[in-house]
Amino acid sequence: MPYKMLRGMVLRVLYPVLMFISAFFKGRKEVFQRFVINLNNRLVKKENIKTKKILLLLPHCLQTDECTIRLTHNIYNCERCGRCEIKDLIEIADENELNLFVATGGTIARKIVSEAKPEAIIAVACERDLSHGLVDTYPIPVLGISNKRPFGPCLNTQVDLAEVRDAINFFSKD
Template sequence: MVRGLFFKLGYPLLLIFGWVFRIRKDKVQRFLIDVNNRLVRRSKRSPAKRLLLLLPHCLQRSECNIKITFNIFNCEGCGKCEIKDFVEIAKAHGLDLFIATGGTIARRIVVDTKPEAIVAVACERDLSSGVIDTYPLPLLGIINERPHGPCFNTRVDIEKVRDALAFFASNAK
């Protein structure tokens, strides 16, 4: 309920506040993601039986010739990016694992897989809209690192993803 009120009232007010005081939109979006993650972690819930791990296509190295956008399990596991690690994690824990090329595809994946909880990796813009679009589903968002600029050879701290998955897998009290 607190999350819902925050999304309906707090976030629009934050955007206006940010605009008035010339705070960059990505900082406001990062704040939304942080507040969402704190509220989700504070909630009491049973372990999620259907857990979705949603990743952006830009985690794949640009020089890779393997097409993984529609089937991440096509990854050949060369180790040049983190995709191999996520495939191993998904197989070991029976997770639904998908790559999304954008928000529309991500929303379709959520509708098709019907998860009980979501761990999503993306940029601030995609995560903030995803957090709002998937409410009331619990979603923990992890912002990707962009050492080469947006949407190109991005990275993510795998330990943050493991921690988020562990939160949903355990009895989160």
């Protein structure tokens, strides 16, 4: 079976089944979501897609809560003070000429994807938003990167920048 179709089965069949099962296993939902994200990423890598038309989609919680600048409609409003990783992510996106957006939820993320029309997406988010997003955007190939949450969910989250660079290189370099 082609990897793209297999990815569709994972996202459209296995994922809802696992979410149903997780209702009976308290606290296991995130483990199942992480499993689906990892499986999706492995299958995307097997497809070996090469493109420069990449969208990098970030969650707004990467922005430090000490910063009051509004980034949702234009991440380039960031003044690049370096108090959070938004500065580094803008630099990475500029170096690689990527489309870069911050999304505050699934509806905005869907709108960004439909307007940017990417051939590949690198998405950073929590496991819940990532797994929902993978299902929503199939068949577009998405490499999902879970954010780090040292202060709990949705607050001053972080991302492994090396993982972001690796994902960009995967799509853009032969």
